[in-house]
Amino acid sequence: MGVHSPHTHGVVILGGGFGGLYVSKSLNRGDIEVTVVDKRNYHLFQPLLYQVATGGLSPGDISSPLRVVLKGHSNTRVWQARAVGVDARRRLAVLEDGVLPYDTLVVATGSGHTYFGNDHWAPHAPGLKTIEDALDIRRRILLAFETAERETNQERRRAWLTFAIIGAGPTGVELCGALAELSRYTMKHDFRSIDPAEAQIILIEGADRVLPSYPSELSAKAQRALTNLGVKVSKETLVTNIERDTLVVTRNGKEQRIRARTILWAAGVKASSLGQALANETGVQLDRAGKVVVAPDLTVPGHPEIFVIGDLASFTHQSESPLPAVAPVAIQQGRHVADSIKRRIDGRPVKPFRYRDKGNLAVIGRSAAVAHFGRRRFNGFPAWLAWVFVHISYLIEFDNKLIVMIQWAFDYFTRKRGARLITGDDPHPLIPNSGREDPRYEKE
Amino acid sequence: MGVHSPHTHGVVILGGGFGGLYVSKSLNRGDIEVTVVDKRNYHLFQPLLYQVATGGLSPGDISSPLRVVLKGHSNTRVWQARAVGVDARRRLAVLEDGVLPYDTLVVATGSGHTYFGNDHWAPHAPGLKTIEDALDIRRRILLAFETAERETNQERRRAWLTFAIIGAGPTGVELCGALAELSRYTMKHDFRSIDPAEAQIILIEGADRVLPSYPSELSAKAQRALTNLGVKVSKETLVTNIERDTLVVTRNGKEQRIRARTILWAAGVKASSLGQALANETGVQLDRAGKVVVAPDLTVPGHPEIFVIGDLASFTHQSESPLPAVAPVAIQQGRHVADSIKRRIDGRPVKPFRYRDKGNLAVIGRSAAVAHFGRRRFNGFPAWLAWVFVHISYLIEFDNKLIVMIQWAFDYFTRKRGARLITGDDPHPLIPNSGREDPRYEKE
Numbered sequence: 001m002g003v004h005s006p007h008t009h010g011v012v013i014l015g016g017g018f019g020g021l022y023v024s025k026s027l028n029r030g031d032i033e034v035t036v037v038d039k040r041n042y043h044l045f046q047p048l049l050y051q052v053a054t055g056g057l058s059p060g061d062i063s064s065p066l067r068v069v070l071k072g073h074s075n076t077r078v079w080q081a082r083a084v085g086v087d088a089r090r091r092l093a094v095l096e097d098g099v100l101p102y103d104t105l106v107v108a109t110g111s112g113h114t115y116f117g118n119d120h121w122a123p124h125a126p127g128l129k130t131i132e133d134a135l136d137i138r139r140r141i142l143l144a145f146e147t148a149e150r151e152t153n154q155e156r157r158r159a160w161l162t163f164a165i166i167g168a169g170p171t172g173v174e175l176c177g178a179l180a181e182l183s184r185y186t187m188k189h190d191f192r193s194i195d196p197a198e199a200q201i202i203l204i205e206g207a208d209r210v211l212p213s214y215p216s217e218l219s220a221k222a223q224r225a226l227t228n229l230g231v232k233v234s235k236e237t238l239v240t241n242i243e244r245d246t247l248v249v250t251r252n253g254k255e256q257r258i259r260a261r262t263i264l265w266a267a268g269v270k271a272s273s274l275g276q277a278l279a280n281e282t283g284v285q286l287d288r289a290g291k292v293v294v295a296p297d298l299t300v301p302g303h304p305e306i307f308v309i310g311d312l313a314s315f316t317h318q319s320e321s322p323l324p325a326v327a328p329v330a331i332q333q334g335r336h337v338a339d340s341i342k343r344r345i346d347g348r349p350v351k352p353f354r355y356r357d358k359g360n361l362a363v364i365g366r367s368a369a370v371a372h373f374g375r376r377r378f379n380g381f382p383a384w385l386a387w388v389f390v391h392i393s394y395l396i397e398f399d400n401k402l403i404v405m406i407q408w409a410f411d412y413f414t415r416k417r418g419a420r421l422i423t424g425d426d427p428h429p430l431i432p433n434s435g436r437e438d439p440r441y442e443k444e
Numbered sequence: 445m446g447v448h449s450p451h452t453h454g455v456v457i458l459g460g461g462f463g464g465l466y467v468s469k470s471l472n473r474g475d476i477e478v479t480v481v482d483k484r485n486y487h488l489f490q491p492l493l494y495q496v497a498t499g500g501l502s503p504g505d506i507s508s509p510l511r512v513v514l515k516g517h518s519n520t521r522v523w524q525a526r527a528v529g530v531d532a533r534r535r536l537a538v539l540e541d542g543v544l545p546y547d548t549l550v551v552a553t554g555s556g557h558t559y560f561g562n563d564h565w566a567p568h569a570p571g572l573k574t575i576e577d578a579l580d581i582r583r584r585i586l587l588a589f590e591t592a593e594r595e596t597n598q599e600r601r602r603a604w605l606t607f608a609i610i611g612a613g614p615t616g617v618e619l620c621g622a623l624a625e626l627s628r629y630t631m632k633h634d635f636r637s638i639d640p641a642e643a644q645i646i647l648i649e650g651a652d653r654v655l656p657s658y659p660s661e662l663s664a665k666a667q668r669a670l671t672n673l674g675v676k677v678s679k680e681t682l683v684t685n686i687e688r689d690t691l692v693v694t695r696n697g698k699e700q701r702i703r704a705r706t707i708l709w710a711a712g713v714k715a716s717s718l719g720q721a722l723a724n725e726t727g728v729q730l731d732r733a734g735k736v737v738v739a740p741d742l743t744v745p746g747h748p749e750i751f752v753i754g755d756l757a758s759f760t761h762q763s764e765s766p767l768p769a770v771a772p773v774a775i776q777q778g779r780h781v782a783d784s785i786k787r788r789i790d791g792r793p794v795k796p797f798r799y800r801d802k803g804n805l806a807v808i809g810r811s812a813a814v815a816h817f818g819r820r821r822f823n824g825f826p827a828w829l830a831w832v833f834v835h836i837s838y839l840i841e842f843d844n845k846l847i848v849m850i851q852w853a854f855d856y857f858t859r860k861r862g863a864r865l866i867t868g869d870d871p872h873p874l875i876p877n878s879g880r881e882d883p884r885y886e887k888e
Contacts, residue, residue, distance in 0.1 A: 042865050059867065067631075080590040080593075149521075149524075419503075421504060
């Protein structure tokens with residue numbers, strides 16, 4: 001098939017996230033030629049992205065260059081390029097700037113966020129999917145405190161110290177927890193005109209509980225932990241509009257306007273555009289979020305040579321609802337696909353995929369977390385310890401990021417956040433007139 | 445005397461670099477009210493910026509939020525704002541968005557780089573002064589290797605693997621050393637189509653030796669270390685033009701065109717525009733680089749209440765040439781100014797400034813460095829150890845960056861560079877057609 005020597009089988013993997021990376025990690029065999037395509041040169045450990053957004057970790061701490069992770073695999077090359085489609089008939093992955101032939105294709109390009117048709121909200125309420133997103137959010141959060149410090153008008157100062165987070169899934173909950181820690185503890189003695197602990201943190205959720213995908217008793221515990229940290233949780237609340245400094249919501253049919261200069265978007269996930277491209281090419285069914293409805297063996301029906309895994313796949317053969325879009329699903333699917341590819345080459349039968357749910361974890365500030373592993377549910381410090389352990393062991397597996405673990409332990413004892421930098425093209429404060437209101441100048 | 449209560453003396457410090465920071469660190473006294481103004485929210489440890497540019501360290505490792513450094517000083521506030529001028533008559537520091545009254549003003553806004561009237565070179569040959577600069581350079585360096593990996597045309601590939609660094613002062617020399625380490629060792633097994641060790645690194649210097657401000661025997665040793673790492677050193681060479689992928693130089697009257705896709709600017713320092721603003725306001729003399737020629741006590745002649753220190757000051761009272769623009773000078777000047785301010789308030793006499801030269805250090809890759817401390821000159825591993833020790837102890841003084849030291853030790857043993865991320869708005873490769881030349885596709 002294709003252009004390979006008779007004895008090599010060409011696998012092209014689109015996406016170097018958890019799914020794609022675990023396929024390639026498990027395909028270290030001389031008779032398989034692997035190409036990993038990603039528009040970035042690094043694998044991103046997305047579960048800790050909110051730590052970058054709140055100044056706890058640096059981008060380098062949670063990212064590993066794909067070449068470094070795969071350097072020991074002489075059968076594998078890394079191609080930094082943007083995948084835009086698939087030519088299933090000719091078996092070509094279509095890149096923005098060329099094509100790549102394949103015998104087997106693995107599509108693992110994940111998902112982005114969606115504003116449900118309100119893309120004009122994006123500049124006022126950034127989402128958290130990339131390193132650039134995280135640095136933008138970090139800049140907004142830190143600049144809000146800097147500007148509040150110089151703002152003398154009470155109402156405007158209050159708006160700078162109000163933070164609204166939309167969406168109470170794991171990302172929203174973890175962002176709230178980290179923001180609360182930052183303002184209540186880390187920054188305690190940093191300012192002279194404001195008390196950062198006065199910052200209002202509001203969590204907006206459409207459902208009737210936080211962490212809707214978790215067991216309800218853990219939702220209750222998570223909400224209690226958030227409330228203890230001073231976060232205001234507003235459930236059954238729908239966002240109807242977002243302006244530069246105002247969030248408009250409705251609850252029980254009543255409209256409310258919230259003045260907040262920092263609004264963050266942790267709601268609404270949309271599948272990568274590769275899903276639509278695959279549907280156009282192969283006729284495969286997409287679900288409402290644009291995810292590819294895969295066969296029990298994770299292939300596109302009618303195309304045994306095309307696998308779709310991770311956040312881009314909708315796998316509905318195990319329970320009523322599709323598997324959740326979390327790292328453990330992508331990792332297990334990646335390993336399964338690698339196994340299937342090797343089985344096929346060796347002439348052995350391929351097995352259907354089955355997800356083994358090892359549990360869920362979410363962390364809410366220092367030593368507060370909720371977890372369930374099978375029937376065992378726990379919270380507080382034991383859950384936090386489990387969370388640290390699970391995340392650190394992933395990071396170390398990829399790239400020996402021992403340093404992160406040390407920083408972690410250090411942060412834990414000191415509540416310090418070492419990466420609180422405002423970087424970017426325009427690092428000075430956002431409101432132009434606050435300096436003129438310096439009380440010392442007025443008195444003169 | 446401004447707006448302060450009768451017993452407090454108001455000091456405004458413009459700039460939170462080494463100079464400004466050391467003034468404020470030494471002014472922790474209840475009868476002095478200090479305001480530190482910086483357009484950034486952090487102090488940057490500039491001597492290690494080239495490590496960020498070459499993926500060895502993260503921005504957070506070499507930056508400390510000014511609020512964190514000064515949090516224990518209840519008499520000190522930090523103001524994130526851009527200073528644009530001085531109203532010496534009314535004793536006001538003029539900010540972009542307001543004014544600040546002072547009793548004593550310390551101007552320490554440093555320097556930037558200049559292209560000697562060729563500002564159109566800037567997009568093709570970025571300089572290294574800020575975190576943003578360093579991340580831009582890191583992106584260019586890493587993308588050059590990524591693009592070379594996909595480029596099949598020999599000549600174009602060679603241009604992607606050619607790196608020209610202009611200026612052989614400490615920054616240029618250290619950049620070359622780090623780039624050589626990166627391509628010769630760190631990336632050794634990362635690529636499949638190219639051998640990163642084939643990268644050509646060319647150092648261009650107008651003078652007749654590298655490190656022209658160091659003793660000549662150390663220049664010779666530094667050049668030998670660079671040559672051993674495979675760097676091509678081109679002395680007495682003048683840059684006449686820079687285009688997107690070509691550097692034009694003349695040497696001995698002969699013109700030469702060098703095809704290089706990565707060109708870095710480590711030459712030409714220009715004083716901050718506050719120098720010109722001060723000259724307009726007070727008539728103080730500027731030197732050729734725009735630096736303020738200060739009195740022996742570091743004040744502006746005729747204005748004992750205005751101090752100028754660090755890279756912005758030209759101090760000519762100690763030797764024939766002005767003091768060099770290095771951190772130790774700024775630090776000692778900062779401490780001296782703080783002492784002078786306290787002496788004046790206490791009614792004690794003020795002393796002239798005198799620089800105590802404790803030596804110079806430059807590092808060229810792993811365990812190669814040159815140093816002179818007074819009459820003692822050494823190089824190789826002892827110089828490298830001294831360099832590590834001096835830099836780490838500064839970093840720890842500010843912000844307890846123990847983590848950096850650990851990363852350092854780790855890097856030293858593994859030649860690893862943990863922060864090799866291509867971030868920014870446009871993270872995909874720069875040439876659009878290389879993928880089409882994939883040999884596997886051509887053969888099909």
